[in-house]
Amino acid sequence: MSVATFRRAVAALALLLPATAVADDAVPGPGPVQALRCGKLFDSRGGRMLGPHTVLVRDGRIESVSSGRAEVAGAAEIDLGAHVCLPGWTDLHVHLGSESSPQSYSEGFRLDPVDFAFRAVGYAEKTLMAGFTSVRDLGGEVAPHLRDAINQGLVKGPRIFAAGKSIATTGGHADPTNGYNSMLSHLMGPPGPTEGVINSVEDARQAVRQRYKDGSDVIKITATGGVLSYARSGDAPQFMTDEIRAIVETANDYGYRVAAHAHGTEGMKRAVEGGVTSIEHGTHMSDEVMRLMKQHGTWYVPTIYAGRFVADKAKEDGYFPEIVRPKAATIGAQIQGTFARAYKAGVPIAFGTDMGVGPHGDNAREFLYMVEAGMPAAEALQAATVRAAEVLGVDDQGVIEAGRRADIIALAADPLEDIEAVLDVRFVMKDGEVFRAPAAR
Template identity: 80%
Template sequence: MRLSVASLALAASTALPALAADPVALHCERLFDARSGKVLGEHTIVVEDGRIRSLLPGRAKLPDGTMSIMLAGRTCLPGWTDLHVHMGGQSSPQSYSEGFRLDPVDYAYRSVGYANKTLQAGFTSVRDLGGEVSPHLRDAINQGLVEGPRIFAAGKSIATTGGHADPTNGHNSMLSHLIGPPGPTEGVINSVDDARQAVRQRYKEGSDVIKITATGGVLSYAKSGDAPQFTVEEIRAIVDTAKDYGYSVAAHAHGTKGMKRAVEAGVTSIEHGTHMTDEVMRLMKQHGTWYVPTIYAGRFVAEKAKIDGYFPEIVRPKAARIGAQIQETAARAYRGGVKIAFGTDQGVGPHGDNAREFVYMVEAGIPAAYALQSATLNAAEVLGLDDQGVIEEGRRADIIALPGDPVADIEAVLGVDFVMKDGTVYRTPERE
C-alpha cells in the first residue's frame, strides 16, 4: 500500500501514530548522509518498532501490504537535535515581570505548545539547558501525554551568588529577606562543597545533564555579561561529581577568562562563547571541548535591544554589545578547527524557528553540510548517544523530510513538512 504526499496529507491525524505499529517504507527522492555530509540519490527506508530496519538504494520492491510513504521531491534527513533550548518560556517585554505573577503551572502549560512547535520544525531531540519545567515536560512526552521532541533536561542551572542563574537577581531587599539566600538546593553555590551538593541535587531531581553559568549573561538582571563567576576548583568539582552520575556539563560562557576556567576544568561544551580568543580555541581543541554558538539568540537580542522597553535598561547594553558578536565568533571558531554542534538558545527567540540557525551558520561561512552535521551526527556525539543522528540500520527512526536539497540551498531547512520520531509520524506534507 502506497501513500503519496497528497494522500498522506488526507489521512486522519489520529491514524498517523498507528503507522509505527507495522513496517513502514519511506521512499525518499534524496537522502542526507550525516557521516559524509553528502546528499545521496533515491533511497528507501524501512521502519519497524521505532527503529530503522533497513536502508535500501533506489525505490526498493517490498513485500505486498507494506505501508509506503512516497516523499517525492524531498530530501530525508536524520531528525535534528537542538542542544540549547529553554522550553519553559519565551522572551517578551513581559518576561521579567511575569516571574513575579505566574506560577510554575503557567509555564508548564506554555511549554506544551513550545514543544509541539519544536517537533513540527524537525527537531526530534533537544537539550534543555535550564528550567525547572523541562524534566516534567520530558516525562510527559515520554509517557505519550503530549507531543514534543525527546528532551535531555538540565533542570535548574548551577550559578554562583549574583551569577547569571541566581534566581533572586533583581529582587528588592524585602523580598530577598523573605525568601532568604538561595543555596545549592536552588542551584546557587559558593564553594567546592556547595558545587558537589548542587550536582547531587540535580541528580535527585532527575536531571539528564548539568548546566553551569561560567560567566555573566545577557538577559540576567545584572550588570556584567562576561565576568567569570566560578573558580576553576568549583567547576572541577562540578565536572568530577557529574562524572560520578554519568552526566556531561555544558557551560554558558561569554567572557574569555570564564571560558578558559571551564575548558581547563573539563566541561563538555561551551555555549555562546562570545569573546572566544585564539588561546581559548587552542585549549578547546586540546581538551576536545565542543562549541555550541547559538547565533540565533545573539542576533535576536541585538535586534530587540534597539526597541525601547523590550529589555530592562540594565540588560539592554549587554544585549546590544554581546549579541551582535556571536556570529563572527562562530565563523572564527569554524575556521580555527573547533568542533561545533548545533544550538539556538530558543526561549530567547521563538520556539519553532530553530532551523533558522542553519541559515545563520552558513552566512558565517560554515558549509551547509557541516551545519547539518552539527545538528545530527555532532549533536549525538555531544549527548553521548550512538543510536541517533544518522539514518542507518538499527538506529532510532527519527527521520524528517523537506522539499529541495538543503546542502545546495540552506533555506530549504525552513520547509520541513514530514516528521517521524521513534517510528511515529507527527507531520505530513500539505496536499499538493
C-alpha cells in the same frame, strides 16, 4: 512544581487539542512496518546528498536502508519521492519553559509554575514540527516534567535531555533571586545548592547531587555573567576552577556531561580547564581559548540566533530592562563573528540556538546564520545530527542507518543547493511515529 501537578496540567491541555493540530494532512498510521520512499537522502556521516532510497522502519527503529525502490511486502508506504530525507535534527540549547517578551521580567512574579508548563506544551510541539526530534534543555524546572509527559505520550514534543535548574554562584547568571528587592530577598533567604546556587567546592558537589535527585539528564553551569540576567556584567567569570572541576567530577559519577554558558574569556578558560563538555555562546572566545578547546576536545555550541535576536531587540525601547539593554546590544551582535573565527580555527562545533530567547519553532534559522558565516551547508546539517549526538554521548540517533532510532524528517527541497530549504519541513517522524506528513498528491 511537583511532577503530579505538571502531569495533571498537561493531561488536561492534551484533551483540549485536536489530534492533528499541526499536521498538513491525514497522518499515515504507524503499521507494523513502514517503507519511506525518499527522493533524496542526506548521509550525515559523510556530509553528502544521496539519490533515491527506501528506509524500512519497524517498531520505532530503522530496519534497513536501501538505494532505489526496494520492494517490501506488507509495508505501509510513505511517499516522500518529491522530498529530501534527513535524520531528525537536535538543538543542543533550548529553554522550552519560556519565551522572551517585554513582559518576561515581571511574569515570574505574576504567573504560577503551571502557567509556564501549559506554555511549554505548545513550545515543545512547535519545536518538533520544525524538524527537531531531540533537544537539550539547558535550564528550567519545567523541562524534566515536560520530558516525562512527552515520553508517556501525554503531549507532542521532541526527545528532551533536561538540565533542570542551572547551577550558578551568588549573584551569577542563574541566581533566581537577581533583581529582587531587599524585602523579598530577606523573606526568601539566600538560595543555596538545592536552588542551584553555590559558593564552594562542597556546595558544587551538593548541587550536582540535587540535580540527580531532581531527575536531570545533563548539568548546566553559568560560567560567566549573561546577557538577559538582571545584573550589570555579561562576561565576568563566576566560578573558580576548583568549583567547576568539582562539578564535572561529581557529574561524571552520575554519567552526566556538563555544558557551560560562557561569554567572557577567563570564564571560558576556567570551564575548559575544569573539564566541561561544551561552551555555550562563547562570545569573547580568544585564540588561546580556541587552542584549549581543541586540546581538550571541548565542543562549541554558538547560538547565533539568540545573539542576533537580542541585538535587534536591544534597539526597541522597553523590550529589555535598562540594565540588560547595553549587554544585549554589545554581546549579542558579536556571536556570529566568533562562530566564523572558531570554524576557521577548527574548533569542534555543534548546533544550538538558545531558543526561548527567540520564538520556539524558528530553530532552523540557525542553519542560515551558520552558512552565512562561512560553514558549508553539509557541515551545518552534520552539526545538528551526527555531531549533536556526539555531544550528547548517544550513538542511536543523528544518522539514518539500520538499528538507529527512526527519527526522520523530510524537506521540500535540497538544503545543500539552497539552505533556506530547512525552513520548509514537510515530514516529521520520531521513534517511528509520524507527527507530520506532506499533503497527498
